[in-house]
Amino acid sequence: MAAPMELFCWAGGWGLPSVDPDCLAVLTYARFTGAPLKVHRVTSPWRSPSGHLPALRTRDEGIISKPQQIITHLRKQKYNADYDLSATQSADTLAFVSLLEEKLLPVLIHTFWVDAKNYVEHTRKWYAETIPFPLNFFLPNAMHKRHLERLQLIWGDDYMEDEEKLEKELYREARECLTLLSQRLGSQKFFFGDSPASLDALVFSRLAPLLKAKLPNGKLQQHLKSLQNLCNYCTSILSLYFPWDGGEPLTGVPRAAGTDGSEAEEDPHKRRKQLLSVLVGLVAMLGYAFLSGIVSIQRGSVGPAGRQPVTLEEEEEEEEE
Amino acid sequence: MCNLPVRVICRANAEYMSPSGKVPFIHVGNQVVSELGPIVQFVKAKGHSLSDGLDEVQKAEMKAYMELVNNMLLTAELYLQWCDDVTVEEITHPRYGSPYPWPLNRILSYQKQWEVRRKMKAIGWAGKTLEQVLEDVDQCCHALSQRLGTQPYFFNKHPTELDALVFGHLFTILTTQLITDELSEKVKNYSNLTAFCRRIEQQYFEGHDKDSSAIAARSSKRPLLR
Numbered sequence: 001m002a003a004p005m006e007l008f009c010w011a012g013g014w015g016l017p018s019v020d021p022d023c024l025a026v027l028t029y030a031r032f033t034g035a036p037l038k039v040h041r042v043t044s045p046w047r048s049p050s051g052h053l054p055a056l057r058t059r060d061e062g063i064i065s066k067p068q069q070i071i072t073h074l075r076k077q078k079y080n081a082d083y084d085l086s087a088t089q090s091a092d093t094l095a096f097v098s099l100l101e102e103k104l105l106p107v108l109i110h111t112f113w114v115d116a117k118n119y120v121e122h123t124r125k126w127y128a129e130t131i132p133f134p135l136n137f138f139l140p141n142a143m144h145k146r147h148l149e150r151l152q153l154i155w156g157d158d159y160m161e162d163e164e165k166l167e168k169e170l171y172r173e174a175r176e177c178l179t180l181l182s183q184r185l186g187s188q189k190f191f192f193g194d195s196p197a198s199l200d201a202l203v204f205s206r207l208a209p210l211l212k213a214k215l216p217n218g219k220l221q222q223h224l225k226s227l228q229n230l231c232n233y234c235t236s237i238l239s240l241y242f243p244w245d246g247g248e249p250l251t252g253v254p255r256a257a258g259t260d261g262s263e264a265e266e267d268p269h270k271r272r273k274q275l276l277s278v279l280v281g282l283v284a285m286l287g288y289a290f291l292s293g294i295v296s297i298q299r300g301s302v303g304p305a306g307r308q309p310v311t312l313e314e315e316e317e318e319e320e321e
Numbered sequence: 322m323c324n325l326p327v328r329v330i331c332r333a334n335a336e337y338m339s340p341s342g343k344v345p346f347i348h349v350g351n352q353v354v355s356e357l358g359p360i361v362q363f364v365k366a367k368g369h370s371l372s373d374g375l376d377e378v379q380k381a382e383m384k385a386y387m388e389l390v391n392n393m394l395l396t397a398e399l400y401l402q403w404c405d406d407v408t409v410e411e412i413t414h415p416r417y418g419s420p421y422p423w424p425l426n427r428i429l430s431y432q433k434q435w436e437v438r439r440k441m442k443a444i445g446w447a448g449k450t451l452e453q454v455l456e457d458v459d460q461c462c463h464a465l466s467q468r469l470g471t472q473p474y475f476f477n478k479h480p481t482e483l484d485a486l487v488f489g490h491l492f493t494i495l496t497t498q499l500i501t502d503e504l505s506e507k508v509k510n511y512s513n514l515t516a517f518c519r520r521i522e523q524q525y526f527e528g529h530d531k532d533s534s535a536i537a538a539r540s541s542k543r544p545l546l547r
Contacts, residue, residue, distance in 0.1 A: 091464035
């Protein structure tokens with residue numbers, strides 16, 4: 001078999017294997033189907049081959065970045081969690097995915113990235129601590145702006161300006177969506193019986209961050225916590241498929257990014273930082289030396305300026321002679 | 322479907338009259354309510370509802386399928402109208418700008434096009450090709466067809482909001498003349514969906530006089546069946 005596929009995703013936190021819903025969805029789906037993936041938990045999108053997370057480096061189709069496309073690719077490689085679903089169940093999957101994406105996901109983005117208290121005290125703090133220097137100064141803010149713009153386009157300026165209206169209508173619809181999911185799940189283990197499907201991966205990836213993160217302003221979170229079957233659903237998936245705490249990967253065969261890997265990733269990081277700072281210092285000193293005339297280069301020979309007049313004098317003496 | 326008396330009025334500035342900027346909206350007494358969701362809520366508050374007989378799980382499914390239609394069919398319609406260059410030039414610009422004199426017609430339609438394209442970019446549809454969009458429409462119709470099966474309505478004997486929504490979109494797709502027939506062909510592949518549209522059209526639209534203005538507006542389009 002050729003080299004396994006590599007998945008790049010955001011690092012874990014808050015008790016989850018990854019903090020980003022899209023990355024979590026792809027990871028969970030891969031776990032459900034047992035797809036052999038080499039997972040790289042990175043702390044910034046610049047370390048991903050495509051610049052975005054999640055990203056899948058495949059054997060022959062280059063790099064895929066959209067979560068839905070990644071799942072489709074896995075399906076094509078015969079890692080299909082929806083194989084046993086009937087036609088009606090597949091239709092239901094499409095419908096519930098649309099419900100999630102339209103009603104729940106935008107409000108989730110708002111809760112994490114736009115709501116002032118949550119963003120400043122929780123989301124920005126986590127990302128600023130995790131992303132390496134110097135990206136941590138501007139990347140969280142850039143992500144915040146991007147999400148804000150996206151919500152503005154989806155919801156229109158009406159809602160963005162009127163906090164109360166937003167709170168009342170959109171959060172109400174999100175709470176309704178959660179309740180509907182809870183009713184559909186009922187007392188089943190997964191949405192379609194006893195084995196998980198792609199819908200389970202998506203629902204889990206949207207609900208788990210909401211459940212686990214310690215949000216200061218958590219009205220939606222409280223509503224989710226009141227739906228006992230959804231909470232049990234999330235915790236059971238976490239304990240079944242991600243038995244180690246968030247951030248610590250498996251030591252099994254298909255998972256090559258072991259703890260050593262993550263530590264090794266940190267070490268060259270530190271070394272790199274040290275090297276960089278020494279280099280910067282050296283360049284600064286040399287630059288100053290050249291600019292102020294202490295050191296200069298003449299016709300290929302390098303030496304301190306002090307020797308220069310001596311060489312010239314010697315030459316003059318020779319000429320004189 | 323609720324048997325409520327309604328008068329349909331067509332106005333060029335309907336989008337501006339609406340409180341949320343979106344059509345359709347209803348004007349009842351001194352209240353104005355826009356978009357399907359709020360209108361359904363409003364009508365329900367007044368005591369008319371089509372989905373009271375459904376149990377909780379069915380209500381969940383109904384809401385989910387309505388979102389599916391909104392997510393896929395509506396977005397595909399918008400894409401085809403505003404992001405496909407050929408259609409935009411030949412059909413959408415003239416149609417959208419028709420009530421206004423030049424140059425207002427061009428300015429307004431370009432403005433709307435820019436707005437729609439920005440939204441498409443935000444939801445990730447800007448990178449899709451026409452084939453991918455048609456593929457999505459096909460998937461959506463397949464799901465709807467599966468759910469409908471051989472029943473007369475989506476939730477067996479009585480129509481609900483979902484039936485109204487699906488009818489609205491499918492009827493528009495089937496009867497609007499575009500450059501190519503690809504979109505309506507996708508829907509026609511599913512015979513139970515076309516039968517569904519025909520049935521609703523016959524039952525609720527053809528026998529009613531008060532809807533004559535609506536029928537007159539539609540007479541400029543092709544008939545449902547060829």
